[in-house]
Amino acid sequence: MSTHPWYKSAIIYQIYPRSFQDTTGDGIGDLRGIINRLDYVASLGITAVWLNPVYPSPNDDNGYDVSDYRGIMLEFGTMADFDELLTGLHARGIKLVMDLVVNHSSDEHRWFQESRKSRDNEYRDYYHWWPAEKGTPPARFSYFDPTGGWTYDETTNAYYLHYFGHKQPDLNWQNPKVREEVKDVMRFWLDKGVDGFRMDAFQFVGKDTTYPELPPTTAANAVAVYGLRPEVHGYLREIKREVMDHYDAFTVAEGAGSTIQDAVDLSSPEREELNMVYHFEIADYAAKKERFDLIGLKALFTKWDQGLAGKGWDSIYLGNHDVPRMVSKYGNDSPEHRVASAKCLNTLLLTMRGTTFTYQGDELGMTNVDWPTIEPYRDLQARNQYKTALERGDDMNEHLSFLNKFSRDNARTPVQWSDKSNAGFTTAEPWIGVNPNYRSINVVAQEADPNSVLHHFRQLTALRKAYPVLVHGGYEPILPEDGRIFAYVRTLDEASLFVAMNWSEETVDCVLPELFVGGRPLVDNYGSANGEEDIDSNEVNYSSLNLQTSSFCLSPWQAVVLQSSTPKP
């Protein structure tokens, strides 16, 4: 019996409901769509689902602007649907993690509607206000609003603060009543049986309410300037003590401060704050470069692993709803290399130490879009960026190719279920365009193909469950200075596995550590899985591997997990 908490070995699958499956014919995914796909979700071998926000919202930021923390968005269904979804997941042994969006609410939330009515309204201090008679407020950055983080509100002749869009006013966490409200909301969902929270933008909840002048801020330094003020640690402890300690559930906050020490402080068990961190350093790595450098990327994985080893706990991810598709960003989405490189990236995700998160569609190797105009874009960030670039007189072709590579909408195109119209996502016009490559990249096709990214993903989840060393074991990088090979040994007590991946389009030689000479592959993305996901009974054709000497050859994007010749459990 493992003494580790369950969330450490959780294999989390992220569902962005708006783009998962429509059943009502309005072009928008819904909870019934997820319920209808539960057998598929379970078949992936995942053990928990993180659901992006499903609460009522005017959808200025696709649900990250909540107007009622205790309800379900009309477009997504009803609370009865939610309860059925939760029951259906639990019946399949899958936990449910909710998104908790409490750095800000929607401006359409009742609290804000009240707050803006008068300066002496009982909800006034639920938000941050700056009276206009004091002059212009000290500049604050906004991630989504190019005019800045304060918006003037005529009714009370005052400005309110928002680090995101102007329809997302920031809540005032200094006010104990706000904290009580949030804790009550958490209890509401925990009492329903949810298993955890992903706390949106949480590093920003602490604010100095004297509103001092701060250094000039952009997206690049916003976390350093605004993030993780000391009081955030106190808020987290209060939540842990008063709420989380009473349930078998976990918390992960989006963002982890600016340093490893911040992440340790947030996630080390003795400090009783969070259960794990979800940092951005890898997702942001070379976010705007044509091609990232593998040596640097490996160094980041090593830095985070070593920094948190024995002290805190990390999340492992390469994709989510805020970043481009992982295979387009880190792999190679050309017809020749997409399958192998998507499998290679999934091999990394499911063999690293930490809790692993897979974004919907990455189990299929879904790719970025290639849209020629701004019209198909739906994300307020992309549309605002476009407007700003236009006003600045930028080369708009260049800007569009930037959006095609980096926009959040890349991850938000509908899940590709089949080669039928709209990829089987909806019978109506989808709220966001379907990637035209759905005709070849889709679930039905991949179910039928034993060599698909999908079957390989299932092999990997089975592997991770069968080998606790992959979750908890130490991580020793091999060949850290090699620009094409990403390799490491994972060790736990007597158990040891070697992961070797070729992150390039060339065939390369890789060193084989002595322990693994004569060993056997457990998973090989060049082997055929024969549609069989049971790791031990798998009949795999590994003819491409020769493991008899101290080096072996890896084909383009080949990724293997090897067991030593004298395996220990």
Ligand code: NOJ
């Ligand atoms: C992070 C969420 O992941 C993103 O989608 C959202 O726009 C911002 N936080 C604001 O809530």
